[in-house]
Amino acid sequence: MSLLRVLGRPMLASMFVAGGLESVRSPESVAPAAEPVVQPVTDRVAVLPDRTEDAVRLSGAVQLVGGLLLATGRMSRPAALAIAATLVPTTLAAHRFWEEEDPEQRVQQRIHFLKNLSMLGGLLIAADDTGAAPSLLWRSRHAARDLRRDAHLVQRSVRAGARPAAAAGRIRAKLPG
Template sequence: MSLLRVLGRPMLASMFVAGGLDSVRNPQNVAPAAESVVKPVTDRVAVLPDRTEDAVRLSGAVQVVGGLLLATGRLSRPAALALAVTLVPTTLAAHRFWEEEDPGQRMQQRIHFLKNLSMLGGLLIAADDTGAAPSLLWRSRHAAHDLRRDAHLVRRSVRAGAAPAAAAGRVRAKLSR
């Protein structure tokens, strides 16, 4: 694993571990802001908890686990995707800069919104990062190519061996008469 990955993944994950722990411990701090996003999502996804505080706790737990997995490089691609999924509603709930009246608050919320958007971009890159190992798609394509090449070589060797064997069989047949 490259030094950039070893350093970059924990740096990207740190915000999720810290924020997720806070959401698990104190969901009441963000529940009022999250209500506007949690309600429409829980109406559409039946497996999510109906109470906003429970949904915030669940999102925080996913962020902690996903952050730790991303930081350690274990299952980092699915972890990055899980973190990205939790980041979208978090951003939409907490940083609604377009609703702010105060110009100072609007600017602060816009900065946080763009920061989260940047983190989302980093997570999408991390979700696509194979860690310098070939992806499963690449491996399957090359395995299929290698199989076709091997089959072609076998076919050529069978054909090359069949002609002399047939000639030897004809000679043996003439000699045995």
């Protein structure tokens, strides 16, 4: 693993480990801000908890565990996707700059919104990062190409060997017996 991955993944994960831990410990501190986003989502997704505090705690747990997995490089691709899935509603709930009346607060909320958007971009890149190893898709495409090439070579060698054998058979058939 490259030095950039060794340093970059924990740096990206640090915010989610800290924020996730805070959400697990005291979800009531962010539940009022999360309410407008959590309730419509929990109404549509039956497996999510009905109470806002429980949904915030679940989101925090996903961010905490996903952050730890991402930081350590274990299952980092699914961990990054899981964190990204929790970041979208978190951002929409916590940084609603378009609803702010105070210009200074609007600027601050827009900065935080864009910061979260940037972190989402980093998570999507991390979710696509194969750690310098070829992805399964790349490996399967190249294995299929190699098989086609090998089959073509076998076909050519069979044809190349068949011509002299056929000629020898014709000559042998003409010889007296």
